[in-house]
Amino acid sequence: MRAIEAAAAGAPPRLVWRTAEVLSVTEETRRVRTLALDVPGWPGHLAGQHLDVRLTAADGYTAQRSYSIASAPEAPHVELTVQQLEEGEVSPYLAHDVRPGDRFEVRGPIGGHFVWAASQGGPLFLIAGGSGVVPLMAMLRHRAAAGSTVPALLLHSSRTIADIIFRDELDALVAAGDGLRVIHTLTDAPPADWTGYRRRIDRAMIEEVGFPPAATPRCYICGPSGLVETAARALVELGHAPALVKTERFGPTGG
Numbered sequence: 512m513r514a515i516e517a518a519a520a521g522a523p524p525r526l527v528w529r530t531a532e533v534l535s536v537t538e539e540t541r542r543v544r545t546l547a548l549d550v551p552g553w554p555g556h557l558a559g560q561h562l563d564v565r566l567t568a569a570d571g572y573t574a575q576r577s578y579s580i581a582s583a584p585e586a587p588h589v590e591l592t593v594q595q596l597e598e599g600e601v602s603p604y605l606a607h608d609v610r611p612g613d614r615f616e617v618r619g620p621i622g623g624h625f626v627w628a629a630s631q632g633g634p635l636f637l638i639a640g641g642s643g644v645v646p647l648m649a650m651l652r653h654r655a656a657a658g659s660t661v662p663a664l665l666l667h668s669s670r671t672i673a674d675i676i677f678r679d680e681l682d683a684l685v686a687a688g689d690g691l692r693v694i695h696t697l698t699d700a701p702p703a704d705w706t707g708y709r710r711r712i713d714r715a716m717i718e719e720v721g722f723p724p725a726a727t728p729r730c731y732i733c734g735p736s737g738l739v740e741t742a743a744r745a746l747v748e749l750g751h752a753p754a755l756v757k758t759e760r761f762g763p764t765g766g
């Protein structure tokens with residue numbers, strides 16, 4: 512809550528490095544894990560914000576990367592959900608090697624643009640590619656925790672069915688019947704009985720499933736740069752106000 516109060520007062524909380532301890536590690540998919548962290552002194556966050564992780568090797572070498580906060584502001588712990596990039600420097604540690612009890616530094620929360628609070632209302636139109644679902648999941652978790660029933664749609668692109676992050680939890684949120692729809696598209700080898708979309712997110716898909724511009728949805732797009740650019744351009748071309756289209760880019764290609 513302190514982050515919300517500070518943001519409301521126009522003063523972002525001061526950024527300091529804090530030592531986080533890994534409390535638990537949960538496997539989400541073959542390449543994606545969620546870390547629950549204990550961060551003494553954490554000032555709180557808004558759904559959609561991220562933090563910086565800093566790893567320090569025994570010889571003093573440091574590497575720093577940004578990770579979205581997956582947990583809702585209401586959750587007891589800060590959670591990160593990290594996808595392992597085979598040739599990556601930092602993600603293999605966070606998504607594969609890390610164990611409960613490990614410690615590393617974090618700094619945050621960061622970002623005041625790509626955030627949603629239930630008090631802002633909806634509809635909420637979320638578009639994700641791969642691990643780009645992480646900050647959007649924080650928004651959906653916050654929506655549920657706050658008891659918000661604003662109409663919400665998550666359009667989520669994954670490679671295969673096994674790569675869909677948070678699939679069971681998303682199914683459960685939809686089953687609550689409080690106005691959330693989730694639509695998956697698979698870009699790589701869908702099973703024969705897959706009846707959903709089987710291509711990358713494009714303008715036709717967004718027009719077909721999305722809210723019409725007249726509904727003035729708040730749109731949040733997150734994922735690899737190509738997906739973010741395609742989706743943002745499509746939304747604006749379809750007539751959505753640019754000010755309502757917010758984007759967060761995770762990386763150059765995959766994601």
Ligand SMILES: Cc1cc2nc3c(=O)[nH]c(=O)nc-3n(C[C@H](O)[C@H](O)[C@H](O)COP(=O)(O)OP(=O)(O)OC[C@H]3O[C@@H](n4cnc5c(N)ncnc54)[C@H](O)[C@@H]3O)c2cc1C
Nearest residue numbers: 576577578579593594599600601602642645761762765766
């Ligand atoms: C605001 C923000 C939030 C982010 N949140 C998350 C998150 O919640 N979960 C998550 O898994 N990642 C997230 N990322 C991406 C993350 O910061 C790292 O870029 C990613 O983990 C790769 O780091 P690395 O050290 O393993 O790879 P690097 O050693 O930095 O890169 C290895 C190779 O992979 C390429 N590459 C770098 N990033 C990506 C990418 N995202 N996709 C595909 N190729 C890439 C590089 O060009 C390079 O060729 C976020 C990025 C930003 C900017």
